[in-house]
Amino acid sequence: MEWRRARRSGNIEDRRGLSGGAAAGGIGIAGAAAVLVGVFVFGIDPQEMLSIVSGQGDPAAVQQKAVVGTPEDDAGQFVDVVETSTNEVWSSLFEADGAAYNRPAGVVLYDNATRTGCGAGQAAMGPFYCPADQKIYLDLTFWQELEGEFGAKGEFARAYVLAHEVGHHVQGLQNTMDRAKAMGMQGETSGAVRLELQADCYAGVWAARASQTSGGRLAFTNQDIEDGLKAAAAVGDDTIQRRTQGQVVPDAFTHGTAAQRMRWFRKGYDAGDPISCDTFGADRL
Template sequence: MRWQGGRRGGNVEDRRGMGPVGVGGIGVGGVILAAIGYFVFGIDPSTTMAVVEGVGGQAQQEQAGVRGAPTDEAGQFVDVIEGSTTDVWTPIFAQNRQSYQPPAAIVIYSQATGTGCGTGQAAMGPFYCPADRKVYLDLSFWQELETRFGAKGEAARAYVLAHEIGHHVQHLTGQTDRVERGSRGEDSSAVRLELQADCYAGVWVAHAAEASGGQVALDPKDIEDGIRAASAVGDDTLQRQTQGRVMPDAFTHGTSEQRMRWFRTGVQTGDPGACDTFKAARL
């Protein structure tokens, strides 16, 4: 994957090495994060809640990290990919007479940190918090992505970041709020939201090279790496790994086949309009 010459947006908040600081108490956000940990990564919810409760009591406000452009390669990669997503989504929004606003920050941290959605921990993997419009990532997840999920390479990592930015796009367009208001009784609403974010990640792939003047680009092999990453984090695959059986009623992100197909749809069309999973007859 080509990225080293890409524009660095400087929209990274580096909290690595600063120690876990929470936002005070468990609250609804802590429950949400416990659910993320269980359904996405198979973590016992009691473990997550214990961490949230223990860390959350240390402080009443979020910890402020160092803002700007990291100097290490791992931080630079995150910085460039975030900048590239901004370069892709800005003209797409402009075509619809809308103004794209990047996430408030991509927060890279170690072990645990305070968020607008409660206390986040590394074991949950990357996530987007709509309350503070930030993406949170412990870079140790890259190792987890390779060793546990078998998704290797920078393209797989870029897919993960672009997926979380996809959730930010959903927040900006109001899709997330519409799901929360109108689809709470639909078992498939959360899955449709996640599959749409996968498709949006594919849209970024489709436009990255043009938007960056070729400085950020994925070749066919890179795209396959991204597709394998999408497959590796399918609900059915994760449930087999963690529980030994598949429980469709507990799906929150979609099957491996669905995640691959919607990511591929974004790559092949480059059109966010093709990502309307809420109108799709077939997920």
């Protein structure tokens, strides 16, 4: 994956090093728990990760300390490049449709725990998108988890994760989330699964268009796309359930199977057009 010459927009809020939740406005990890309302986590069932706690602390504390811009380190620059590219691609697709891409999805980098517009976010949840503040929350230790626990290697696997989350931002702008909720948030053909598979398809659309939109400064090899497909398979509900529970329970699906996640990513990539991502109208997921 070639990305170093690609554009950075500096839309990254860097809360790393703010000594975890405590500095971020009173979100202790001890005593723990988070209220996260309506977030879209990556590959992990939110129901299992969350419990209830009342909000506390001063949200302003975070804003005062966090730095917004392009991070200096490699990992932070990579996130900026992918964030910038995904937003450029979607902004041009919206424009072609006569719609306004009102606001790019921002990324917040943090350690351990942080305050979000959806409640207290924790690294254990993996990367997630919060519709209330239109931001993606990412603790970079997830990259190690992705490679180690999920076995998804390569830079493109990381890019796919980010592009998937930006896909949720796009769905937010398209008001798709309410439609999904009305269809139920668990089970093989649930609204949740349709939403997640569409976000995978949108990640594929981005991958198909990123090179051209960036003037060639962002480029993927066939191996990169293979890495993306492998990552999609690694975070399939069946793959995760088999690994963590030893059995597959379709009624508890929230993201779709490995085969489905690969199929929809591939569909978006082959078509390069969000029209190909109608998981809500599709007979077969």
